Amino acid sequence: MGHAGIECHELRKAYGEVQALDGVSFEVEAGEILALLGANGSGKTTTVRTLATLSTLDSGSARVAGRDVGREARHVREVIGLTSQETVLDGFLTGRESLELVARMRHIPRASRKHEAAVLLAEFELQDRAGSRVSGYSGGMRRRLDIASSLVGGPEVLFLDEPSNGLDPHSRGRMWDAIRRRAREGTTVLLTTQYMEEADALADSIVVLARGQVIERGTPDALKDNIGGRAVELTLANPLQRDSATAVLARSDVPPLPGGSDEAIGFVLLKSSPPLLTILQRLDTDGVEVSDVIVRRPTLDEAFLQLTRKVDVHHKRVLAKGTR
Numbered sequence: 345m346g347h348a349g350i351e352c353h354e355l356r357k358a359y360g361e362v363q364a365l366d367g368v369s370f371e372v373e374a375g376e377i378l379a380l381l382g383a384n385g386s387g388k389t390t391t392v393r394t395l396a397t398l399s400t401l402d403s404g405s406a407r408v409a410g411r412d413v414g415r416e417a418r419h420v421r422e423v424i425g426l427t428s429q430e431t432v433l434d435g436f437l438t439g440r441e442s443l444e445l446v447a448r449m450r451h452i453p454r455a456s457r458k459h460e461a462a463v464l465l466a467e468f469e470l471q472d473r474a475g476s477r478v479s480g481y482s483g484g485m486r487r488r489l490d491i492a493s494s495l496v497g498g499p500e501v502l503f504l505d506e507p508s509n510g511l512d513p514h515s516r517g518r519m520w521d522a523i524r525r526r527a528r529e530g531t532t533v534l535l536t537t538q539y540m541e542e543a544d545a546l547a548d549s550i551v552v553l554a555r556g557q558v559i560e561r562g563t564p565d566a567l568k569d570n571i572g573g574r575a576v577e578l579t580l581a582n583p584l585q586r587d588s589a590t591a592v593l594a595r596s597d598v599p600p601l602p603g604g605s606d607e608a609i610g611f612v613l614l615k616s617s618p619p620l621l622t623i624l625q626r627l628d629t630d631g632v633e634v635s636d637v638i639v640r641r642p643t644l645d646e647a648f649l650q651l652t653r654k655v656d657v658h659h660k661r662v663l664a665k666g667t668r
């Protein structure tokens with residue numbers, strides 16, 4: 345092989361006024377699992393669709409399993425597996441028939457099709473319903489069959505667009521195992537997810553998208569560190585001072601995390617945030633009495649939330665300047 349699993353350079357794609365991809369570049373090593381994280385509309389699906397040759401690029405270039413997605417689209421299609429957000433299954437077929445049909449389309453010899461379908465049905469715990477029509481499957485069962493379909497024939501590169509959607513925790517764990525197993529065998533995996541926990545558990549590296557641009561990349565741990573690496577939980581001596589505390593934090597560009605209680609308030613310190621001491625002094629100046637401070641490592645969810653908020657705030661400031 346000797347090539348990266350996925351290489352993309354300066355991908356750009358607009359839908360009318362919307363710049364869905366605005367210069368996206370990243371690389372995924374062969375056998376690596378990369379998670380694309382981003383809020384709704386940040387460009388994750390568009391990235392997957394262009395790399396999987398379902399959508400063309402306005403500019404930029406990408407190679408998947410060493411093949412150019414523009415010039416060698418047909419070859420790319422032969423070596424990839426794709427689970428998109430919408431199911432492509434035909435409800436009239438049974439689960440077993442669906443997988444055998446995909447195997448036939450993937451030119452798997454007739455003798456191996458049944459075996460391959462049976463192995464995948466067992467792996468995704470669908471063997472008991474293998475003979476039932478897909479139209480009678482639950483949403484989670486369909487999702488599992490969708491993912492199983494994308495694994496038929498052992499693709500070199502696997503694209504999974506929000507694979508966890510609709511899966512219960514047990515099925516999600518089975519799906520993670522299936523993905524890890526493929527990666528160990530050399531399959532390159534690009535998955536998109538809204539679940540930071542999933543990226544943390546599964547991915548070797550993470551790319552964070554916001555407004556069609558890469559705003560962070562790294563291993564899950566490095567990402568937590570880069571972002572700032574500290575979450576702070578304050579306990580207020582007087583719950584009635586919560587609003588004043590919230591105002592100080594918002595002014596300091598560290599808006600409180602959702603949740604908390606009347607007296608507990610949390611926030612994430614980014615590298616660019618003011619020092620904790622400064623924030624505590626500001627609280628003191630505004631008469632907010634803090635009885636306890638706990639500093640810990642942020643969860644990936646918290647780090648991600650703070651990071652995307654920061655991009656949004658920056659974007660709004662740029663827009664505001666532009667309209668002045």
Ligand code: ATP
Binds near residue numbers: 363364382387389
């Ligand atoms: P989600 O988490 O909601 O699935 P996403 O990160 O996958 O979001 P995309 O689906 O890639 O985001 O969308 C990026 C931007 O491009 C959005 O503003 C979206 O409205 C726009 N977009 C995507 N596909 C189309 C289309 N076919 N026509 C018009 N606009 C589109």
